[in-house]
Amino acid sequence: MTETDSTGDETGHTDLLLRCAQLYYEADNTQQEIAKKLHLTRWKVGRLLAEARESGLVRIEIVHPAARQKAEEQALCERFGLRGAAVVPENAAGDEQELLSAVGRSAAQFLSDLSPVPKLLGVSWGRTMDAVARWMTPGWANGVHVVQLNGSMRVSRTPNGAPELAARIASAGAGRVSLLPVPAIVDEPTTRQALEQDSSVSGVLDLASHAGVVIFGLGALGVDSVLVESGYLSADDISGLGAAGAVGDALGRFITADGSLADPSLDERTLGVDLDVLTSIHTRIAVAAGPRKHQVVRAALRRGLCTALVTDAGTAKFLLEQP
Template sequence: MSEAESRSSGADDRGLMVQAARRYYVDDASKVQIATELGISRFKVARLLEQARASGLVTITIHADGVRDPELAEAVRAHLGLREVTVVETSGDRDAVRHEVGRAAAENLAATLRPGEVLGLAWGRTLTAMSAALPTLPKVDVVQLTGAIGADLEESPVEVVRRTAVQSGGTARPIFAPLVVDDARTAAALRRQPDVAAALRMFGSITTAVVSVGSWDPPDSQLLRTIGDDEWRRLLDVGVRGEVASLLVSDDGELVAPDFQDRCVTIELAQMRAIPRIVAAAGGAQKARAVAAVARARLCTELVTDRALAEAVLALPRVSAEGRS
């Protein structure tokens, strides 16, 4: 066969591959149908389809985002000593991960909340995604756990509380105050404001809370927007690994930098630990050590997360029973 004939034969085969692949993968035709249409054997059709995939002419993508992995979830649950864990498949950038984790948290809330509960909500981008994905909820009262950060209304905890209350038909108790202020005296004055004080009084009645987890090393926390680099380094030096609702914890689960909490309008450590059910929603492998620290600190009883964070957590030391007692 001449070189020209060889090129022609290769082009013919590629053309057959395209036709066979289009009929098989797009039109859902059978191999027997394709063989009849093209005047070739069904065995050649099978070879053409194999060649189409091997050459990259045909690629197959499985869109598994949002699919749950109960086996991985059970492994993480035992590793962290939690009551429940949900692990979902995710892909794409961090915003896409937050969207899927937030949606899974929304589905869990809708399935497990009971009428008459008091629901406490912290803030964060994952909780913003959760509030946007909420279906209709049982009637519950909703209270904000912390003050706000920044001026973006879409990501404000006030908006998260409002959306959730609308979906449940219950009352909303927002906190119209900044989360972090310059000194403890200003924070104390804000806590005495009537509307803020009314929200704080509800903390003892909370039956379920949903929180996000911020990582300080590596840095991935909205709370870091409120402080300068010098204070961030100072807090890292005293051992901060992660945070929930501005409660800063170390790798061993101890509360650190209480002077920082004195400057915050937020739920207190003892109040948080007294909540019967605390669902942490977080995704991304970079938050694994922060999540482990939060579990040791007894600041979550459940976790909703993605595969990347779940697998990274399993690579860390197991959280002991003493750490969860």
């Protein structure tokens, strides 16, 4: 067969690339069919299609909810000094719950892909972490020890699922779990101090502080917070935290835009790993989804609370566009 790509100029060659790409990707022609139509060899068609992709004339985009946006991930790592990031595309979800599920799935995969696989893993609780736990697949680890990072015993009828969440992650990793048998927030600092002196509590807190990897959600400031739903805080408490500059919480500890504690007196009544201990742990994976989490994610990055971030493209864009 004699080839007829004899124009020799750049415009003609680009036109040929475009024609091949349109026939292949838009009209669903096979390479053999294209070769016949354009009087080319099948080998030449294959080369032209490869060139179209390499030159950027053709861009292939994966839009499955499990897909990740590598450019944004790299940019986040470079901008904020992260060791890892996973970014779920915005079009992977049609609403808030689907977005949360997509980010939870990505976080579960991110955790499963760690090398080496963690032997001692610290976990928080809440809606975000529940989404992560639901996507942990059996066999992701072999003999993992999961330890709870912050208190969770509920004080209302609204369930938070913290023990079940931690147990689900441990079970999928053929491991065991150490729970923190205390409330998230108590009425007095002296109560917290007394509880922390109990060996069943101090032992878990010490274990958590020695975890090699922790994974935790970031909570937005609002009356729909799980801390409100679980009875620890009231709407007035949330209003007061907002007035103090709080933008959300990490491990139940509310932070301002620069990552500092919004209300030290509340922090003195909060049980669990504190933020200074958190930042001493080697691998810290923060997970957050949706526009309501933008400010608290930014604050967490400013404080250096995480070494890796799993989030959505909208949040990534917000973070990268900030001065």
